[in-house]
Amino acid sequence: MKEKTSSSLRSGCPINVLLETLGDTWSLLIVRDLMFFGRSTYNEFLNAGEGIATNILSDRLQKLEAANLIEKRRDPADARKFIYRLTARGIDLAPMLVEMILWSARNEQTDAPKETIKAMAADRDGFVAKVRENWQAARDS
Amino acid sequence: MKEKTSSSLRSGCPINVLLETLGDTWSLLIVRDLMFFGRSTYNEFLNAGEGIATNILSDRLQKLEAANLIEKRRDPADARKFIYRLTARGIDLAPMLVEMILWSARNEQTDAPKETIKAMAADRDGFVAKVRENWQAARDS
DNA sequence: GCATATCGCTTGCACAATGCAAGTTAATTG
DNA sequence: CAATTAACTTGCATTGTGCAAGCGATATGC
16 A cells, blocks of 8 residues: 655645545545445445446545545444444535535536535535534434 | 547536546646646646646646636747636636635645635635636736 | 757656456355 | 355556657747
8 A cells, every 4th residue: 555645745735735635536436425425335335326446446445544534433233344434524525525516517417406506506505514414413323 | 539428427426527527636736727826838837846747737738628628829929839728617616626725724734825725714705706807807808 | 040949749668557357255144 | 054245355457647758840049
């Protein structure tokens, strides 16, 4: 596994810093699955629809965990499974993901339900707040 | 050069749609340079600090142009140069980039000036509006 | 007006990342 | 207790990346 030490950073530009961890085609899809679709296990990510390969998924989960964006624990109900969930740093990506969704909805053809987009666009901060609440509630339970 | 036809999409999820065009480590750095740093030529992108390779830069500029996020024209003052600029679709990425910057500022060590971040965080929509105005003004001139 | 420098690339090659299929181990279900 | 499931790992072919060098067109200096 490759290390990502702070000294290996290409620059300290905030956009670059984020991209060095999340700048690929798969990592943010995993975050999306965790944040919006309630997916939390390896097989759920694997069957998300975009067709990620098993080795790539494994690699990205490790990197996201190393970056402290997700955390991994055994499923108490089934010891074969692991449950992944977003950390505070991870859920804090919600505003960015919302803007990504809204950009695509404005500029591309997508299969996102119009009503959801409308609600999201009308009150972005409220939408993010709800996502945060759900995340918090799931943790407390 | 490889085509990105609509049929080749892994899914119609809005996040995925955006990532299929911009989901790599370099493309958004070019957008950043255009949006925030006034860089607009090949050599300016090349010397941006992160050290992109010449062939990769060339490839990404072509892909961004093909995706209608940037456009290319000759420099009227120097026929050796090309001037790249953001399209309407491109400048519309501003809210997302602002959220990326704010996430990094909240969660990582960056070299972004604190005052700029403060202003950005206090009035994100106002900041985005200013970015848009600057872009519009540069086009009209 | 001619040599030299600059700009925006392209090419070749070594190395790293990705995608696919198959195999592995531990835990669970029937 | 045999078959299945979950979460991976491994091997290998293909693709992408990074670096150095080269190239054609335009501009600059003398």
